[in-house]
Amino acid sequence: MSSRQESNNSQYDIAIVGGGLSGILLALRLSRESHKEHGKIVLIEQQPQLGGRNFFSSPLNFSGKSCEEINQEILLHSSQCQNLSGPGFEIMNVESLNAMLRHILSHLTEDEKNQCEEFMNRLEENETDRRSRCFFVKKDFVSEAQLLTGSSEILTKREAELLRSFAYDFYSPHLDSQEENIERNNTLFEKSTQWNELAKGSKETLSSIFSSIVGPDWEKSSFIYVCKSLWVFFNNFKEPLPKSFKRKMGLELFIEKILRARGIEVRTLCEVLRVNHNKETNFSLILADEVNPTHKTVQADKLIFAMPLVQCLGIIAKEEFSPEQSRFVSKVRPLSLVVSEISDFLSVRSENWPENVGACDRLLFPVERVQGFLTCDGRLLFSTQLDYEDSLQAPAVREAVARLRRAAVRVLKAEVAEEIKKGARMPQNKISERIVLVPVAVSIPNNIPANIEVKETKMGIKGLFCCGDSFLSLADEPWKRVVASVHDVMLRLNGNEA
Ligand SMILES: Cc1cc2nc3c(=O)[nH]c(=O)nc-3n(C[C@H](O)[C@H](O)[C@H](O)COP(=O)(O)OP(=O)(O)OC[C@H]3O[C@@H](n4cnc5c(N)ncnc54)[C@H](O)[C@@H]3O)c2cc1C
Structure with missing residues (x-):
């Protein structure tokens, strides 16, 4: 543990910038009993609560309030279901959420897991869990079944058959078809025979559906990516939302409580404006802190950006990125x-x-x-x-x-x-x-050349790292990239590679 920490309150061994899923996982891992040697840690988040991309822009006004008051207010509002902030985890797919929950729980002690259960049980679950459905809206509401059988105003029978084929025939989540998936990965959708042999009218109708589901420039993505996005859209959202991720449960507030209890300083409503680096103080972070406006800087021996790489650009000079990271942010606009x-x-x-x-x-x-x-x-x-x-x-x-x-x-x-x-x-x-x-939605685009990708979590200066979902080669789903990159940072911090 750094000897400076007793004498200087704003000196930390590790600063984590970003309290999204990657910042949360990293903070949980670093503060586990077996990792106490990492010393004094601060987690800095610009939003009023942790949780990241899914909990943006709270409409509540928190000026002049303490963190405890803010959290109480958020919890009260969420339990009364009023004025909630952002879409919450509700719009992530259920499989990803369950995986994230498994990872979060795996870093809790038995006692903390019990506390978590108690916290979740404080609210009675009166809602009946219904499977989510999808409706297509033009003039009328068209159910998924009507759309896919061609009995609606949106698609003819032939177009519905084509949509079914793209959504179900080419992508399969099962391992035994991975080889075929990899082969199809190399073909751009717009160059595929399956697409090119369609009549102009069918292409136009299907384009608007593909574009709404897959996103802009969908035709320049790989064939299998488009088919997978369709498959996910039609399959993945049907399970009821896991209880822990319901907004009123306030999972992110529980995690904040655990982190604080483990000795991590959590600073919400605190934005890192700029990071300077020099040999004496190592990292000096310039802050805009709404809870403690007089706290304008903190120093840290090691710094980890837990956010998309492109968002680090305004905070730290591009020269401090590794060459691979620098190339990535120049070429890939999320x-x-x-x-x-x-x-x-x-x-x-x-x-x-x-x-x-x-x-x-x-x-x-x-x-x-x-x-x-x-x-x-x-x-x-x-x-x-x-x-x-x-x-x-x-x-x-x-x-x-x-x-x-x-x-x-x-x-x-x-x-x-x-x-x-x-x-x-x-x-x-x-x-x-x-x-x-x-600024960054579900993920970064999938039509980027294979030679532009980030593998390394280590940045250009000693002691500087990043994690999150910018790491294409670590895994395909965004949550897997988050988990894998956090794991990579942990290995480096533990192996003193900093
Ligand atoms: C609509 C939607 C649906 C999604 N669905 C899925 C899905 O089904 N499956 C899946 O795996 N992934 C999904 N994702 C992606 C997933 O949300 C991200 O991969 C994940 O949130 C990344 O977490 P992160 O911690 O790396 O980044 P973020 O969640 O972006 O967290 C970064 C944090 O840093 C904070 N921050 C930024 N700048 C500063 C600063 N200067 N100072 C202080 N704090 C700062 C931000 O406020 C934020 O809280 C979805 C995303 C969206 C938007």
């Missing part, structure tokens, strides 16, 4: 996700809203290339992916917001829809709408 949330949706939903469409069901608007998600607490989230943007004012983002609103018009009450159509704005007196830009 995707962005624009989300618009209507918080009191149930009171303004369309008179034609079908009774069988309910919580956790997904909507897909093929004309607008927008996805919708109805949360357990009656919020409707519209989202669409676009090429990387970091400003809400960017023309591409404004165009995306206009599409989100056109999609909303299809499912809102006639009187509200009319008002929006006139002014293309949400009438704020009737609807509470929030628009959020997530």
Whole structure:
């Protein structure tokens, strides 16, 4: 343990920047009893709570409040299902969530696991768990079964047959077909015979569905990636959401409590603006801390960025990246996700809203290339992916917001829809709408050349590392990249490779 820590409060052995899934896992691993030799650790997160990309932009006002007060308020709001922040884990696929939970629990002691169970059991589960379904919205609501059998206004029988084939015939999650999958991985979708032999009309109709599901430039992705995305869309969301990940459970607040109890300093509502490096102080982090505004800097011997590499760019000079990482951030622009949330949706939903469409069901608007998600607490989230943007004012983002609103018009009450159509704005007196830009959406694009990828978690200076889901070669699913990169950082920290 560093001897400086007793004399200087803002001196740490390890600083972790980012409290998303990778920051959480790393902090849990570093603070396990067997790893206590890592010394004094700080975890810095700019949002009011941990959890990362899925918990962005809380609408609550926390200025002047302490961390305890903030957490209490978040917990209260989530249990009352009011004004919740971000989509939460509800929109990640259930398999990923279960895997993440297994990893998180594996770093807890028996006693902490019991505390976790107690924490989760504090709320009675009255909701009946229903499997989520998907509806396609054009003029009417079309169920998945109607779409896939060609008995709707959206697809003809032939087009439905083609969609079924792309979604089910080529990708299989089972190992025995991996070889074939790898072979198909090398073909771009737009160059595949299966796509090129289709008639122009079928291509046009299917394009809007593929684009809504797979994201921009989907045709430049590998054939198998497109088929896999379709397979995942039609299969993976059907299981009920695991209890621990329901928003009102506040899993991320429980984890924060555990980390604090283990001696990690967790600083939420604290943004790292800049990192300077010199031989004397090693890493000096310049902060904008809303909870403790006078705390403007911290020093750390080792620094780990637990966030997408591209987001480290404004914080640390590009020269401090490794050559491979630097090439990656120059060449690969991640995707962005624009989300618009209507918080009191149930009171303004369309008179034609079908009774069988309910919580956790997904909507897909093929004309607008927008996805919708109805949360357990009656919020409707519209989202669409676009090429990387970091400003809400960017023309591409404004165009995306206009599409989100056109999609909303299809499912809102006639009187509200009319008002929006006139002014293309949400009438704020009737609807509470929030628009959020997530700089990195589900993942980085999948059409990047194979020779541009990040394998190394070690950055360009001694003691500097990064982890998260930018590490293409470590594993294919984003959560696997998070786990594998955190593991890699741990090995390096333990092996004193820093
Ligand atoms: C809609 C959606 C659906 C998804 N579905 C899946 C899925 O089904 N399966 C799957 O495996 N993955 C999925 N993902 C991807 C998954 O969310 C990410 O892989 C994962 O969240 C990455 O975690 P992370 O900790 O690396 O990054 P993040 O979650 O982005 O966490 C980084 C954290 O750093 C903080 N931060 C950034 N800059 C600063 C700063 N300067 N100072 C302080 N803090 C800072 C951010 O606030 C954030 O909390 C999905 C993502 C989205 C958006």
